Amino acid sequence: MSQTTQPLSGPIAIVTGGSRGIGRDTVLRLAARGVRSIFTYRSNEQEAQAVIALTKEAGAPGVALRLDTGVAAGFEAFAAQVRDTLGAMGAQRFDYLVNNAGTSSAASLASATEAELDAQFAVHFKGVFLLTQKLLPLMNDGGRIVNISSGLARFAFPNRAVYGPMKAAVEALTRYMALELGPRRIAVNVVAPGAIATDFSGGMVRDNPEVNKAVADHTALGRAGLPQDVGPVIAGLLSNDFGWVNAQRIEVAGGMHI
Numbered sequence: 001m002s003q004t005t006q007p008l009s010g011p012i013a014i015v016t017g018g019s020r021g022i023g024r025d026t027v028l029r030l031a032a033r034g035v036r037s038i039f040t041y042r043s044n045e046q047e048a049q050a051v052i053a054l055t056k057e058a059g060a061p062g063v064a065l066r067l068d069t070g071v072a073a074g075f076e077a078f079a080a081q082v083r084d085t086l087g088a089m090g091a092q093r094f095d096y097l098v099n100n101a102g103t104s105s106a107a108s109l110a111s112a113t114e115a116e117l118d119a120q121f122a123v124h125f126k127g128v129f130l131l132t133q134k135l136l137p138l139m140n141d142g143g144r145i146v147n148i149s150s151g152l153a154r155f156a157f158p159n160r161a162v163y164g165p166m167k168a169a170v171e172a173l174t175r176y177m178a179l180e181l182g183p184r185r186i187a188v189n190v191v192a193p194g195a196i197a198t199d200f201s202g203g204m205v206r207d208n209p210e211v212n213k214a215v216a217d218h219t220a221l222g223r224a225g226l227p228q229d230v231g232p233v234i235a236g237l238l239s240n241d242f243g244w245v246n247a248q249r250i251e252v253a254g255g256m257h258i
Helices: 023-031 045-058 073-086 116-138 162-185 200-207 208-216 227-237
Strands: 012-015 036-041 063-068 094-099 139-148 185-191 247-254
Touching: 012 023, 023 036, 023 045, 023 094, 023 185, 023 200, 023 227, 036 045, 036 073, 063 073, 063 139, 116 139, 116 162, 139 227, 139 247, 162 185, 162 227, 227 247
Parallel strands: 012 036, 012 094, 036 063, 094 139, 139 185, 185 247
Antiparallel strands: none
16 A cells, blocks of 8 residues: 655655554654655555644655565565655655564563564564665665664563563674764664563553553653654654664663663
């Protein structure tokens, strides 16, 4: 599914997983700054359409493209869609990339299967690596990339033995991206949210009062995070206000497990 916008000027971002949670808030924060987004969704077109409507209200209409970031075989076709969509938006290249899409895993060292390891690797590392690689020819020099990690890359938590290390790998990849893309003046940073009240992990932090309280009790600011705590940080990192910040990990967790 593709929605086109009227030709406008100004920066353009690509945000994976932009129809829900942190990705959704990021798209809306960017729209409020006049940045148009091409954002992806995996299956729920209705959610994507709702985000499009909100970006139109903000005056920076977004475009939704379906993509499963765990299936690298689809990246070539997706890049072609991006190229066509940019043309419809009156542009040849985009400026910002947010590698946000992700899936949860509650596997422990003892319970994890090879299939689950492969699935998490496909989305969280392989997908980020290969999708970025595929989109770089369409990105403006001087652009910015934000990858999404997790507080679980810094501290250990039960039943996150697959998910946490995958996010740690993204943090290492971010530094290598920053090094290799330096000649193109593309800055690359990573944002690591703490426990955020979204539908991620089946809405566990948002919908389970005991889990929500446990998170709050281990967070210096005394509550679980919300998407609107993270979206502005990502949008800010993409702006010129943070133009000299590069290869950095920024944890947005309210002081969780200090």
